[in-house]
Amino acid sequence: MPGMFIDVEIDDSVRGDADVAKKLEQACPVDIYAERDGRVEVVEENLDECVLCELCIHASPEGTVRVVKLYDGTALG
């Protein structure tokens, strides 16, 4: 189930990057990212738990991950 308040956008260039996937999985405090078979996977049921900490944005190459606040249309990253 997609998030009601939060969405994350991951650039295709890093989706298949195992290193980035691992970093994202470790960085996110609410387990929104998971590394599966070397790919980044978004755990949809956790999306609304996002605490807007930006750790995922810092953990990934610049401009590859965006955290979208669906309630006001703005985004982090």
Place this chain on the structure above:
Amino acid sequence: MRFYEYESRQILAREGIPLSKHGFARTAEEAKQIAEDIGGPVVIKSQVLTGGRMKAGGVKFADTPEEAQAHARDILQLEIGGHMPRGVLVDSRAEIKQEYYAGVVWDGVRKVPTFVFSDMGGIDIEEVAETHPEHIGRGHFSTILPHMDFRAKDAVASTGITGTELNRLTPILAKLARLFVKYDMTLAEINPLAQLADGTFVAVDAHMDMENEARVRQGPLLKELGVGDEETREAREPTAFEIRGEQIDSADHRGVAGNVTEFDGNLGLVIGAGGGSLTLFDAVQSHGGRPANYCEIGGNPSVSKACNLTKLVLSKPGVEKIAVMMSIVSNTRVDIVARGVVKACVELGHDPAEKIAIFRIPGAWEEEGFKILEKYGVEYADRSVSMHEAARRAVEKVPAGDGAGPAGSGDGAPPGSDGKTAAPSLADRTSGEVRRCRDGRRASDRRVDDLHRAGHHRPRGGEPDARVPRLRLEDHRRGHAGPARARGARRAGVRLGRPVGGRSGAGAGRLGGHRPPAFTRDAVFEAIEAGVRLIVIVTERIPRYDVAQMVELAALRGARIIGPNCLGIIRPGVAKMGGIGGPSRRGQVVRARAHRRDVPQRWHDHRDLVHAQRRRPGRLDRGLDRRRRHHRLHLRGADALLRGRRADRGDRDLHRARRAHGGRARALRERERLAAADRRLHGRPLHGRNAGHVLRPRGHDRRGQGRHRR
């Protein structure tokens, strides 16, 4: 949680305290069999978790097994204080020479356990304390030092008991103290402790209360006694609604969203934060509102937890609207709670603007929260609106009822609750006829007590979450502590993190951390032993025994503990520790999961501060000044704590003199030791550089330090 008498006796037996011959029976036939086994007159006692058994006819005497059977049959049918008996205890009726009282309780002021002993047993100990205080012996004992029986002996002896009796009573009281700490009791008493005709002592009745917070670690004992996880052992059984609330709270370790108590109104409450729940509950009532429930939310629950709690409240029959309110200022993130409650409304098919009467949570990330509420058209208020005003606005939006229960229920009982577990209606609570508490008072009089209990003494249940991350302590003294300290900390599952205070050292020796209750004690012990001198503990629901141990160790080591169960401390604009909201330049020291969301913010703040400092010249000097100032403040705080005033020159001189004297005394002792050795070996003391040379390894000077050339 309270134990039945037969369970208390089992606990006493485990610790080797002598008991009168007895047995527990669930049927009259079993009671007869036990009476036959005992042989002779017996007492049949109802096993209920309430006092006043004798008065209510729950204690009867029997001379024959047949009589015992008949009495047991009657007692098993007898309701006492709203409780049906679990069974009967068949106890031998021994000839008693004298009755004594032996008990162990917590001294809330000293924060240590204390013995209470009296040679006037069999009656209320409070009564004895009032009328015959000279017949009561007391004595504290340590929670961290090895148990010393002489303290129990002191307590007994202070009532004037001597000789054989003293020697026989001492081990009983000492064992009672041991079981008190071993099983996390809040009360362990034997009353009466009877002296039989042959001079021996046996426990004839026992009463034990265990700390709810310790239920998990006392699992083996509870299992052995057959106490199920679902048994709350409280004044009344929890309703299905309350049990569900408990499940929601324990399903997710992040924050609190539970402690639900069911009422019969039409305004659902999602309330909380630092005592705010009680205030808000009262505020709703004072404006004529009828709360459908009490609950607690705070400590940054997850969105799903807030959502599930809201869903539970909304789905309670009769609830027309909900009010989401919190205390004055909270560290709970507003946007997270807003997401939770809005999501619950939407998922249940309600319009959040319709269902949420008011949303008033001033606190962290409120702008973000308000954006969400605005989007869904929910009325919200910030801190400029008082709690009372918010409650009034909420009450205004809910249609007034007849006060006898939710619309359509008629009988005042909440629809949907089954007959057995239905919450008492407001009418029931105030009529004085239907529900009375175990102490005989009307349930309505006890409501607030119940609420407090609901808030603080409900078992969390469930296994500890293995995913709970290890604590990372930010010890600002790490630079001085060295790797050994860090290694020691790591052994205990604690990690010392990098100083967040930068190199200035401000905040040296202070520690803050968030730790699940079960592990807080170990973390605090480790911190104290690592030399941390100020420890802020925000964790709640730590068993009392653990708290006592922490406080005692801190006193021994000269450390200071603030908390547990506190929001933290702050010096606005300078530093803060714990979860308290407010501006600070450094000091947030948490990486526990529930609080992670606050850390990045602090991190960013700190990074900005470091950048700002880099741009300014002379920051190291300022850092040193600050460090001195902090040190002075720290000392001043310690003085205030120890002496009730600031230390003056006299104190300081005394301190210096003591230190100097200590040094001289050490030197004298050393000289005497060497002279004694010389006398032993040479028959006389040697002088000069030869003194005590045999004690020193070759090549060491006379202090035994370092090599020197001869």
